[in-house]
Amino acid sequence: MERFHTVFFAAGLGCFALAFILCLIFPWMSLKKYHGMDYAGWDEITRAERITPEFHQLAERYPEAFAQSFGEVGPESYREALQLGRDLYVGQACWHCHSQFVRVVSNEEQRFGKPSNAQEYQNVLNQPHLWGTRRVGPDLTREGGKRPNDWHVAHFIQPKNVTPGSVMPSYHYWFEADGTPKKEGFAIISYIQWLGSDRVYRDTHPEEFDVD
């Protein structure tokens, strides 16, 4: 009990492996069994009919700037925008101020929308997931389509002008002086507008969304 090999193997590897099985393999198996867990890769997410109306609107509202940054609206440009948007969301630590899951408690259903389920996160933009553990600002899982693009432009440039007293940092460096988004600006808005990850899900499981 007090020797090197006991500690090394029993505690070090054995207990770790046990936890690994109980906390990882088991839940994964049951998720698979009860939810199917179909994985949505890039092709699925960027299918032409999945491109959000807001992405088209960005291209119409700022034709030149958009063409310069991403060219035409289409699966490739959408993928590029979402990828960059997610990278910025991660790199700027937005996820340390905003959560991305709605719980079934604390009236969150009324504040944010339908509670999250496992299948919603089964896609390439949630690898790794961005659930977060702190809400300085509101949850963003159901953000897509909630606000118009212009609101986001104004809000990212200076949150305080839109929401007096906000403590969210200003991201003015993603926008030109006249408010036209740069590449980063387009990307983050595209990502935020995609975020109703339930939007992807909603199309395929409409029956679950008739709650109210």
Place this chain on the structure above:
Amino acid sequence: MSTATASPTLPAVTPGGDDGPLVEYRFIRWHLAAAGVSILITMVAGFLYSLQFLGYYPFSGSALSPGHIRLIHTNFAAYGFLVNGFTGMTYYVIPRLTGYRVWSKKLGYFIFFAWQAILLFAFLGYLFDKAQAIEWGETPTGFRPGTFELNWVPVDLLVAVGAVCVILQFMVPLYKARRQRYYVTLWYFTAGYIWLALTYLMGNIIPEWVLPGTAGAAVTGLFIHDLVGLYVTPMGWGLMYFFVPLILKKPIWSHSLSVIGFWALAFFYPMGGVHHFLISPIPDYVEFGAISTTIAIEVVVTTVVVNFFMTLKGKYSTLRTSIPIRWFYAGAIYYFITCLQCSFHTTWRFQKIIHFTDWVPGHAHMIMYGTFSFWLFGVIDWLWPRVTKREWASNSLRSWHFWLSTLGITIMFLTLTMSGLIHGFMQRELNPWMDIIDMSVPFWYVRTFAGGLMLSGLMCGLWNMWRTAHHDVPYVEEEHYASDALDPAPTGAA
């Protein structure tokens, strides 16, 4: 179990036939100095980030944005301060407990420089949006899953290499001493270093490359938890079991209790991981498992804390005379409070209200700063004169460091806990979001003030370390610690 191993015994320099000193003081000095610089960066970053919440954030560019500063804050606390500090300390503890020198001096240089390079590249990576989406493991991956085109230095990979080197460095003397009976500190350190490598690999590979979304979340939860529970905690407990008896010059109260603590930690701790994502799409039975083991941990922690305090019994006056003991026991009190808090707020009833609020950073600071950093400050306080061979330059600065830190963390904990509770209830009562922010601002002012106290305390400590290293009053080792052969080595089979 015999009581022969109930105090850290320092066997004679030994068998191996190596020449040169048993303990490599240079590496300790370097790692502790690097830990000092890292904690300064951590606290300056925390202080700056807290200004964002008051509307006084000083920088406006992308590189120094508040989000980046936050990444630097948490990652330097973990990988800069704690890892450097614990590594420095291990260079002292393992050779003295086993009687064997660490594996290789060259490897020691490599580990030191590689680790500081990791910190530097992680630091720069955060400034340029290269973070990875794994909480507490934001160290840049350097490339995207699927492709192998580098877009940054692959820090994750370097950390894995570094961890393996650290394991070799310290496992070799442990292996050489395999015939001895291990003092409990060695158990903790052995397991702690193995777990560090396993945890790091698991947390950085699986959610990023193998399992997306919800199942990946179970792993990131496990990662956040294991980094604290399976690396920081065993290192911290091991440290207490070594230094407290050494300074008090008496054995720990109960060896059996310390052994129970060890096996219970190994068994229960890893299972609690999912408690970071409760009431989430992760299956309920996994959450129940996590909740019950988290509560079980509280029992374990109680045995450990009881053991610490029974050891102190009859020696209370050392709290006045010895500053390291003061750090250790203040940390132990905070430890007990935080873990008691754990066993309540891990339940769904508390989670509903307190998750996502300031309560959580309040808890995180109490444990990472109030406990583990305090213990490490205690170790630094004890080791620094010995590794620089100079007497502390100023005793009053040592006291200032302690008292300002204690006052600061206490205030910070209270203010964050209060605002967290109010936030939680306001969220439930569907108050508009901005009302929650407006409510929190006064509390956030208090937090910045508390952070200021902690930061000034730290300045006292660092300034004192600097002065100590540069003045010339030699440190004379007390007889008790001078000899390598303090007690007879616990030889013989179990």
